[in-house]
Amino acid sequence: MTVTLSDIQQAAQRIGPYAHRTPVITNASLDQRVGARVILKCENLQKVGAFKFRGACNAVFSLSNEEAARGVCTHSSGNHAQALALAANLRGIPAYIVMPDNAPQVKKDAVAGYGGRITFCAPTLEARESTLERIRLATGATVVHPYNDERVIAGQGTATVELLDSIPDLDAVIAPVGGGGLLSGTSIAAKGLKPGIRVIAAEPEMADDAFRSLREGKIVPSVNPKTIADGLLTSLGKLTFPIIQQNVEQIVTVSEQGIIDAMKFVWERAKIIIEPSAAVAVAVLWEKKIDLNGLKVGVILSGGNVDLNKLPWQT
Amino acid sequence: MTVTLSDIQQAAQRIGPYAHRTPVITNASLDQRVGARVILKCENLQKVGAFKFRGACNAVFSLSNEEAARGVCTHSSGNHAQALALAANLRGIPAYIVMPDNAPQVKKDAVAGYGGRITFCAPTLEARESTLERIRLATGATVVHPYNDERVIAGQGTATVELLDSIPDLDAVIAPVGGGGLLSGTSIAAKGLKPGIRVIAAEPEMADDAFRSLREGKIVPSVNPKTIADGLLTSLGKLTFPIIQQNVEQIVTVSEQGIIDAMKFVWERAKIIIEPSAAVAVAVLWEKKIDLNGLKVGVILSGGNVDLNKLPWQT
Numbered sequence: 001m002t003v004t005l006s007d008i009q010q011a012a013q014r015i016g017p018y019a020h021r022t023p024v025i026t027n028a029s030l031d032q033r034v035g036a037r038v039i040l041k042c043e044n045l046q047k048v049g050a051f052k053f054r055g056a057c058n059a060v061f062s063l064s065n066e067e068a069a070r071g072v073c074t075h076s077s078g079n080h081a082q083a084l085a086l087a088a089n090l091r092g093i094p095a096y097i098v099m100p101d102n103a104p105q106v107k108k109d110a111v112a113g114y115g116g117r118i119t120f121c122a123p124t125l126e127a128r129e130s131t132l133e134r135i136r137l138a139t140g141a142t143v144v145h146p147y148n149d150e151r152v153i154a155g156q157g158t159a160t161v162e163l164l165d166s167i168p169d170l171d172a173v174i175a176p177v178g179g180g181g182l183l184s185g186t187s188i189a190a191k192g193l194k195p196g197i198r199v200i201a202a203e204p205e206m207a208d209d210a211f212r213s214l215r216e217g218k219i220v221p222s223v224n225p226k227t228i229a230d231g232l233l234t235s236l237g238k239l240t241f242p243i244i245q246q247n248v249e250q251i252v253t254v255s256e257q258g259i260i261d262a263m264k265f266v267w268e269r270a271k272i273i274i275e276p277s278a279a280v281a282v283a284v285l286w287e288k289k290i291d292l293n294g295l296k297v298g299v300i301l302s303g304g305n306v307d308l309n310k311l312p313w314q315t
Numbered sequence: 316m317t318v319t320l321s322d323i324q325q326a327a328q329r330i331g332p333y334a335h336r337t338p339v340i341t342n343a344s345l346d347q348r349v350g351a352r353v354i355l356k357c358e359n360l361q362k363v364g365a366f367k368f369r370g371a372c373n374a375v376f377s378l379s380n381e382e383a384a385r386g387v388c389t390h391s392s393g394n395h396a397q398a399l400a401l402a403a404n405l406r407g408i409p410a411y412i413v414m415p416d417n418a419p420q421v422k423k424d425a426v427a428g429y430g431g432r433i434t435f436c437a438p439t440l441e442a443r444e445s446t447l448e449r450i451r452l453a454t455g456a457t458v459v460h461p462y463n464d465e466r467v468i469a470g471q472g473t474a475t476v477e478l479l480d481s482i483p484d485l486d487a488v489i490a491p492v493g494g495g496g497l498l499s500g501t502s503i504a505a506k507g508l509k510p511g512i513r514v515i516a517a518e519p520e521m522a523d524d525a526f527r528s529l530r531e532g533k534i535v536p537s538v539n540p541k542t543i544a545d546g547l548l549t550s551l552g553k554l555t556f557p558i559i560q561q562n563v564e565q566i567v568t569v570s571e572q573g574i575i576d577a578m579k580f581v582w583e584r585a586k587i588i589i590e591p592s593a594a595v596a597v598a599v600l601w602e603k604k605i606d607l608n609g610l611k612v613g614v615i616l617s618g619g620n621v622d623l624n625k626l627p628w629q630t
Binding site for chain 2: 020023025026028044045047049264267268269270271272273274304308309311313314
């Protein structure tokens with residue numbers, strides 16, 4: 001295994017001064033509806049509104065002073081870009097962010113708002129990768145991949161260290177899976193601290209490449225996924241896949257309607273804003289696809305970045 | 316003074332097993348926008364989604380066994396009705412709730428869902444009061460007023476005991492004012508624990524009866540208030556007015572647009588759902604009507620009950 005519990009514990013120390021220790025909340029209505037005792041770990045309340053800040057922050061503060069001085073870079077149009085920009089800003093170093101020129105204005109503004117230096121490129125993977133490589137060569141900046149990076153995986157695992165510190169007697173923990181960074185970190189932390197705990201992954205039916213990868217024993221790429229959970233469109237990486245194979249008992253897929261219903265219920269009853277990708281983990285309980293009845297189940301709410309002018313339950 | 320810090324501290328002990336100790340959260344974007352260091356005390360994450368549960372719970376668990384056996388009663392169509400129904404349910408006693416027959420179905424369902432026994436009446440204050448009196452005489456139930464009740468005021472103050480326990484070095488605390496129960500409890504707790512702290516009330520310009528009451532030195536009733544902050548429509552009570560006169564430095568009024576803008580900003584950046592009445596307190600900072608620059612300011616977010624199908628920034 002490439003990332004250990006000790007790496008995650010060190011990451012927790014490293015990011016402690018910068019990241020929020022997010023609250024854990026419980027909700028009697030949710031428990032009653034799903035038949036389990038649910039503990040919500042609120043990474044939607046993390047800086048930049050997503051767990052991504054943990055991994056980016058650990059990566060940035062792991063660099064030597066010499067490396068750090070040259071900055072960090074990545075290509076992303078999502079939460080990772082904002083997270084890396086903010087983490088670099090906190091260390092006082094440049095973050096070079098490659099974004100497709102068709103990215104939503106609100107995301108461009110957010111990255112710029114955190115001090116990221118944006119380079120726009122054509123909206124293809126090839127253009128993003130070649131642009132990033134050009135910047136890396138020109139600046140000497142360190143590439144920080146959104147999930148296929150040991151420092152990032154270790155950072156993402158720190159949410160579960162906090163969760164188990166707050167609630168030691170969890171029976172299971174559920175995390176959503178896209179590229180697998182959060183799930184990898186979650187699973188290493190959970191199994192490391194509590195070997196008997198169940199680690200369950202949540203994935204949309206409409207983007208079930210991780211489910212199929214686990215079943216087929218090799219990475220099955222995500223092809224044209226169509227899901228409201230836009231944080232979970234990516235395929236597993238070479239680092240995350242074997243960690244997930246080893247630590248995760250089960251990947252449970254959920255329907256689009258289940259994602260929306262679970263999301264609205266959490267907004268209505270728990271009074272917190274979660275994005276569809278976070279609702280995917282709640283939907284595992286909501287749809288009762290596996291028996292977790294009466295168990296104490298931690299759910300990693302991955303983030304809360306949503307367009308408030310366009311909600312999925314409004315047509 | 317009719318309610319003391321000691322009453323509030325006893326209330327905190329009494330409701331401890333039943334109420335959430337709600338999280339306090341901070342948000343760098345909000346701080347930057349308003350120029351203060353803001354601590355949000357999340358009563359929107361309290362049971363029934365509002366601080367009202369604290370007061371109702373303290374009232375219900377203050378009763379002797381003999382009193383309790385006869386139940387509690389109130390007339391309300393809002394959060395207090397739900398709060399009292401849940402608190403009574405937790406003690407295993409009946410809660411008789413008088414509601415106007417034109418109350419929204421979702422509110423009737425919520426009260427019934429917590430086990431409240433609803434009696435409908437005509438939608439006039441006279442009908443509500445006479446119906447309540449009839450029930451009281453028939454059952455011997457104890458009336459629990461939503462704010463003009465010492466046990467309720469003491470219960471509402473417990474949020475501030477927790478807030479100052481978490482963040483002892485606050486310079487000021489802001490709470491919204493409607494009937495004044497929350498503001499009274501907040502002010503007694505804050506001044507009792509920290510005599511130098513500033514206690515600031517927040518009120519909509521369009522429902523500024525408390526502002527005018529303080530200025531005129533007598534209770535000015537609220538007449539046809541038209542504000543989006545539907546939790547702040549009531550007038551001050553005989554118990555709450557003198558407490559507020561004694562403890563509150565200033566009542567700051569805010570515009571409807573300020574309420575909506577502050578509300579949306581908190582949803583977007585802090586990722587929590589607050590109702591317009593809670594946003595009124597944030598709007599004091601948002602509109603910068605008073606100088607709180609650089610200060611550490613606690614804000615009591617009173618609740619999060621909002622119709623998610625109809626948001627104020629959507630036309």
